[in-house]
Amino acid sequence: MSVIRAGLAIAAKDVRVELASKTALATAITFAALVLVIFNFARDPAEVKLEVLAPSVLWVTSAFAGVVALNRSFTMERERGAIEGLLLAPVSRSAIYLGKYLANLAFVLVVNAVLLPLFIVFFNVAPSSALGWIALLLGLAAAGYVAIGTVLAAMTVRTRFADLMMPVLLLSFLIPPVLVGVLATTRLLGGRPISEIAGLVQILVLYDVVFVTLGFLLFPATMDE
Amino acid sequence: MTDSHDSDRLIRVGKWLTGIGLVAMAGLYYLALVVTPAERWQGEAQKILYIHAPAALTALAAFGIVGIVSLGYLFLKDPRLDAFAEASAEVGLAFGAVMLTTGPMWGRPVWGSWWQWEPRLTLTLLLVLLFIGYRALRTAIDDPEERARYSAVIGIMALVLVPFVHLSVYLFRTIHPQPVILKPSRPTLPWEMLRTFLFAMAVFAIQYAGFVALRYGIGRRRAEAS
Numbered sequence: 083m084s085v086i087r088a089g090l091a092i093a094a095k096d097v098r099v100e101l102a103s104k105t106a107l108a109t110a111i112t113f114a115a116l117v118l119v120i121f122n123f124a125r126d127p128a129e130v131k132l133e134v135l136a137p138s139v140l141w142v143t144s145a146f147a148g149v150v151a152l153n154r155s156f157t158m159e160r161e162r163g164a165i166e167g168l169l170l171a172p173v174s175r176s177a178i179y180l181g182k183y184l185a186n187l188a189f190v191l192v193v194n195a196v197l198l199p200l201f202i203v204f205f206n207v208a209p210s211s212a213l214g215w216i217a218l219l220l221g222l223a224a225a226g227y228v229a230i231g232t233v234l235a236a237m238t239v240r241t242r243f244a245d246l247m248m249p250v251l252l253l254s255f256l257i258p259p260v261l262v263g264v265l266a267t268t269r270l271l272g273g274r275p276i277s278e279i280a281g282l283v284q285i286l287v288l289y290d291v292v293f294v295t296l297g298f299l300l301f302p303a304t305m306d307e
Numbered sequence: 308m309t310d311s312h313d314s315d316r317l318i319r320v321g322k323w324l325t326g327i328g329l330v331a332m333a334g335l336y337y338l339a340l341v342v343t344p345a346e347r348w349q350g351e352a353q354k355i356l357y358i359h360a361p362a363a364l365t366a367l368a369a370f371g372i373v374g375i376v377s378l379g380y381l382f383l384k385d386p387r388l389d390a391f392a393e394a395s396a397e398v399g400l401a402f403g404a405v406m407l408t409t410g411p412m413w414g415r416p417v418w419g420s421w422w423q424w425e426p427r428l429t430l431t432l433l434l435v436l437l438f439i440g441y442r443a444l445r446t447a448i449d450d451p452e453e454r455a456r457y458s459a460v461i462g463i464m465a466l467v468l469v470p471f472v473h474l475s476v477y478l479f480r481t482i483h484p485q486p487v488i489l490k491p492s493r494p495t496l497p498w499e500m501l502r503t504f505l506f507a508m509a510v511f512a513i514q515y516a517g518f519v520a521l522r523y524g525i526g527r528r529r530a531e532a533s
Contacts, residue, residue, distance in 0.1 A: 230464065233460060233464070234461075237444070237457045237460065237461075238444070240448070240453070241444060241447035241448050241457075242447040242448075243443075243447055247440070247443060247444055247447060250436075250439075250440040250443065251437070251440045251441075251444065251461065254433050254436060254437040254440070254465075254468065255464070255468055257433060257472055257475065257476075258468075258471040258472055258474070258475040261475040261476065261478070261479055262475050262478070265478065265479065282478070285471075285474065285475065285478075289471055292467060292471075293467070296463070296464065296467055300381075300460045300463060300464070303381055303456050303459065303460055304456065304457065304460060306456060
């Protein structure tokens with residue numbers, strides 16, 4: 083119980099720090115918007131229809147924004163030596179992981195919450211119940227890769243070339259959720275019944291369960307001082 | 308601290324195994340190119356299988372061993388396990404490079420395309436890229452204990468990722484069937500080809516053992532020196 087409370091306290095601290103400046107959030111959202119714009123022009127409009135490309139663009143943009151967002155999750159702690167204070171606090175490593183994970187997840191979900199409406203506007207997606215499912219899929223995918231990214235960020239922040247190391251390591255882990263997400267989104271936007279994506283949702287849930295568990299098990303190994 | 312004869316012996320064993328492996332490799336080339344008959348449909352191009360498939364399987368095994376040894380490291384904190392994981396990862400990358408270069412050479416004449424986004428190919432490519440990242444991470448950390456812990460975390464996560472990549476790419480493929488000339492249900496290999504293939508597997512296993520013993524010995528010696 084105390085792990086959960088301590089974790090929530092750490093997450094709340096991160097969220098407050100984020101809301102105080104909002105710079106990182108605004109930058110990550112701008113980044114996502116720019117990727118959408120670039121993708122729109124990275125095609126021959128006469129040859130490739132926007133609708134064909136739309137699912138891939140949404141997921142690649144979401145993945146890239148996730149990498150950018152996660153990259154900064156431990157820099158703040160590192161820069162001001164705050165991590166020492168956090169490690170000295172009478173809370174378990176699991177609580178620190180939980181807090182960091184929740185804060186990162188909140189950050190990524192907010193970015194995605196802005197990305198989805200932008201995507202709908204830029205790619206002329208007809209409003210339908212499918213969008214609710216797509217939002218759920220984006221959230222499910224984030225729940226998994228944020229768990230991995232939180233562990234990776236805790237390590238890469240302490241290495242040389244941290245900004246480069248993070249994407250190189252994390253992108254491999256994004257292949258399953260992006261691939262599954264694109265398949266499901268293509269079917270949803272094509273008006274297929276929900277039953278056709280049930281199996282894909284199951285894979286995402288399994289991915290979440292496995293990597294969140296693994297995150298809790300492995301994170302302490304990144305924090306031994 | 309550690310016995311320096313240990314690393315000397317490892318390097319000696321590694322050199323011997325590598326030497327034996329190289330001689331056997333020459334034998335494999337002879338067996339594959341001269342003795343073993345060519346496959347009827349694919350012609351001579353098929354013979355690259357005797358290099359490609361063992362290299363791929365050895366690379367996958369090498370990366371799998373990294374994951375298992377990494378798990379052991381996190382429990383036992385024995386630096387020798389870390390040195391072994393490092394050795395296996397590097398040797399896995401070497402075999403992965405062989406797999407990735409011989410694959411397209413065979414794919415072009417037989418499949419009609421350099422590359423197919425097929426589960427096994429994609430998985431091996433992804434693991435090679437991930438383990439290049441693993442190596443990059445190792446070089447970016449100075450403290451040996453920290454390096455060992457971080458590498459172990461990546462090694463374990465890579466092992467867990469494998470089934471997810473395989474499953475998802477498999478789903479991707481079933482949605483977009485590719486024009487594959489080669490039937491997935493290959494008829495059972497004739498004995499001459501099976502024999503060459505099994506010999507190739509043995510040669511690559513010896514090569515792996517030799518390279519890893521050498522690389523592990525060098526790693527140990529480096530740790531002793533510092």
